[in-house]
Amino acid sequence: MIIKRLDLMNFRNYDTLSLEPGAGTNILYGNNAQGKTNILESIYMCSTARSHRASRDRELIRFDAEESHIKMLVDKHGSQYRIDMHLKKSKTKGIAVNGIPIRKVSELFGIVNIIFFSPEDLNLVKKGPSERRRFIDSELCQLDRVYTNHLMNYNKVLMQRNRLLKDMAFKQGLSDTLSVWDEQLIAFGENVIKDRKEFVGQLNSIIQELHRKLTGGREQIEIIYEPDAAPGAFEKELKGSIERDIRQHATCRGPHRDDICFLVNGIDIRKYGSQGQQRTAALSLKLSEIELVRQLIHDSPVLLLDDVLSELDSSRQTQLLSAIKETQTFITCTGLDEFVNCRFPIDHLFEVSEGTAVRKN
Secondary structure, X not given: OEEEEEEEEEEOOEEEEEEOOOOOEEEEEOOOOOOHHHHHHHHHHHHHOOOOOOOOHHHHEOOOOOEEEEEEEEEEOOEEEEEEEEEEOOOOOEEEEOOEEOXXXXXXXXXXXXXXXXXXXXHOOOOOHHHHHHHHHXXXXXXXXXXXXXXXXXXXXXXXXXXXXHHOOOOOOHHHHHHHHHHHHHHHHHHHHHHXXXXXXXXXXXXXXXXXXXXXXXXXXXXXXXXXXXXXOHHHHHHHOHHHHHHHOOOOXXXXXXXXXXXXXXXXXXXXOOHHHHHHHHHHHHHHHHHHHHHHHOOOOEEEEEOOHHHOOHHHHHHHHHXXXXXXXXXXXXXXXXXXHOOOOOOEEEEEEOOEEEEEO
16 A cells, blocks of 8 residues: 655645655655655545544635645555545535545545554553543544444534433433433444454554563553443443433443543553553553454555654664554654664655645665
C-alpha cells in the first residue's frame, strides 16, 4: 500500500501543494509551525474522513478561503485509487473514489490503512478511558466495515436513548418507548463488545514479545479488555441500571464506558506505573498495532509519525525505526540528527517551510 501523490488546495496553511512521496521513508523536516503536521493531517483526513486534531471541517480550510480540496492517489495491490475530498465551510464534505461520489463515509474505510503516531500517543496509558476507546475504534473502523456499522448505530441509538431519558423527566408516558431503544442498543452493543474483545486479544498476542525486547527482558506486559458489561451480559446490566439511568438522565452501562488495562509484572500501570513504564507500554502498543494490521490485511499500512522520535531515547528510536522497514512512512522532525545517529537510511527528504515542501537530495 503506497500513497503515490498528494495534492492540496487551501488546506490549513497551504495555498497549493503537490507532493510525490516515495515507497520508503519520507522525511518532512523544518522549523516549527511551517506545516509539517498539516501534511500528515491531510493524509489522515483523506483516508478516514476525519482529522486527528480538529473537530470541524471548517478548521481545516485556509482562513481566507471558503473551501478546500485534498486529492490522493493510492496504489494498493497493483490497483489504483484516486480519493478526492472537498471540504466546505458551510456544507457537508464531499468525497469521491475514482470519480464516483460515495454516499457513506464508511465506504472510504479500508482503502488506505493509516496508523498515526504522535507524542500525545505516548501518554495513552495514563490518559482517560475515552482515549483508549478511541484508539481501539480508530483501528477497528479501518479494518472492519461491519464493526463501523455496529459502532455508528450503537452511538446513534445511545444518543436517542439519552434524549428520551431526559425528556421522561418532563413528559408522562414516554417510559413505554424505552424498551424499543433498549432492544437496539443491546443488539449493536453486544457486537461492539465482541469485536473489541477479539481485537485486544490479537494485540495481546503480539505486544508481549515486543515489550520484552524494549525493556531488555525486565518487564512482562499484558493488555486486558475491561468491558463495562461482559459479553453476553449487556442486556442484564442495562436492565439492572434502568432506575439509575432515569435518575441521571443518561445511559450508565454499556460499551461507551469500556476501558483497557495495562499490567506490567502484574501491576496496573495506569495508576501505579512510572511515566517511563507508561510511555514504553504505549510505544509497545503502537508497534503491536503496526504488526497486527500487517497480519490482517496482508500488506503494510501507511505510517504517519509526527515528531515522535524527539520524545524517545536512542534505544527506543532504534526499535521504532527498525519496525517500519519496508513500509511507506511519513516522519516529521525539526532536524535530521535522529536519523544520522541511528544510521537510519533516508529514502526521500522534503524541506517544509512556510507552506511549501521542497524535495532535497
